[in-house]
Amino acid sequence: MPESIFQIDLQVRDYECDMEGIVNNAVYQNYLEHARHEFLKNMGLDFARLTRGGINLVVIRAELDYRFSLRSGDRFRVSLHLKRLSPLRFVFVQEIERLPDNKRIMEARIIGTSLNANGRPFLPKEIEALLSPARPVTSK
């Protein structure tokens, strides 16, 4: 994977674990989404404000490869890399690794587009700007 352009560090909360004592599969999608929204915010784009402004960013496909499970209290890093996939689609290449041992937990490819008020795909200039040649972003 190319060097990540954004990352956040989080920690598993007990209510995110299921009866197997591990983080439930669906919860990783929450982690991944949170990292994407934090990335957007870091780039000056607020997801809630975009939505209210009629720009709906939508996920059209998610590919999630689960390697290993996170458990209660584990610290982990979610990183992402944003790339254009086609004229109207982009992909967030994401990865979760446990800290501090960098054990690979999962990888994900989240493919999205944005819809205008009529439900038609289009890429607003705010998103286009993010798809220019990637520039490094300091993590928080």
Add this chain to the structure above:
Amino acid sequence: MPESIFQIDLQVRDYECDMEGIVNNAVYQNYLEHARHEFLKNMGLDFARLTRGGINLVVIRAELDYRFSLRSGDRFRVSLHLKRLSPLRFVFVQEIERLPDNKRIMEARIIGTSLNANGRPFLPKEIEALLSPARPVTSK
């Protein structure tokens, strides 16, 4: 408790259980809310539509007494009884019991009001209508 005026039957889903193998405390609030919204819908009031129409029903206090835990696969009944508490406040007296043995799982008192667009409490006529002398409602 007086006879309940509304009830729905649900079943625990595995992802609602935590690492103790029981339904997480917060999840019961989801069950209780779902029963309240189903009750409103049954009375001709759609929560989503009320919200879009500027009527925000809000919970101002919740009292939850946990008696016993639900586990994976348990079926249960959520019942409710709606009463006026003061000119601008109402209370949902709710109860969850396990099925088919009617084991008492929890009781709750959910106190609410509604806010207008300016954030001021008021009871719209749709809600007032529900607070007239209770009439029995057939469960679904």
Add this chain to the structure above:
Amino acid sequence: MPESIFQIDLQVRDYECDMEGIVNNAVYQNYLEHARHEFLKNMGLDFARLTRGGINLVVIRAELDYRFSLRSGDRFRVSLHLKRLSPLRFVFVQEIERLPDNKRIMEARIIGTSLNANGRPFLPKEIEALLSPARPVTSK
């Protein structure tokens, strides 16, 4: 898609909707998982009991294609079809459609295996039995 061998009908609950007023992406994974666990139960296999017995069914890859969004109150059907993918891996081909208009909401391929107490993949006989030539199952 071949005829589905199992299906359950559910309804969106308001707490499952996010600030866009639609069901959050991660919640669909809950729906899909619930359908799989109900399928297993219907075949005489209880997920919670399997787990306690040392048989850990794990998802190793999820491919989720989101076509359209579910909203507050929508009824929908989750269907599934189980197939062997390799000696130690199986795939649940799943689909969610809205009711009653059968609008396609999403498709998913959930690839799994099972791990023994040492964390090594193996397929216990209970799962092997499910991978024999598919037989129709009546929906609930």
Add this chain to the structure above:
Amino acid sequence: MPESIFQIDLQVRDYECDMEGIVNNAVYQNYLEHARHEFLKNMGLDFARLTRGGINLVVIRAELDYRFSLRSGDRFRVSLHLKRLSPLRFVFVQEIERLPDNKRIMEARIIGTSLNANGRPFLPKEIEALLSPARPVTSK
């Protein structure tokens, strides 16, 4: 409220907001629980390990007073104060305030006990130790 003996700072994640654009009522219970578990960990008690060791800390009553709503991106502080309530029961007095303006969001009283393997209430020495005269704890 007496000075808090523990506090953690968190931030609302978008997936925690519901279709009203505010944090769903049930989610606050997650925040409160997370703060309690972090407190225990800070005192050398790990909730997951306690559970596996046969000490089940359980909530028997929750009183939640909702004052104001948190929204997407809001930062907030969860504080707590632990007190003995009776020989076998303790109470976490908790509070959530928005940052940086210290707007009061909610207060809670979470009453708990612990159960031994037979389901009988008892307070293990690890918990007794926490109920000695409160000593200040530095926040994280």
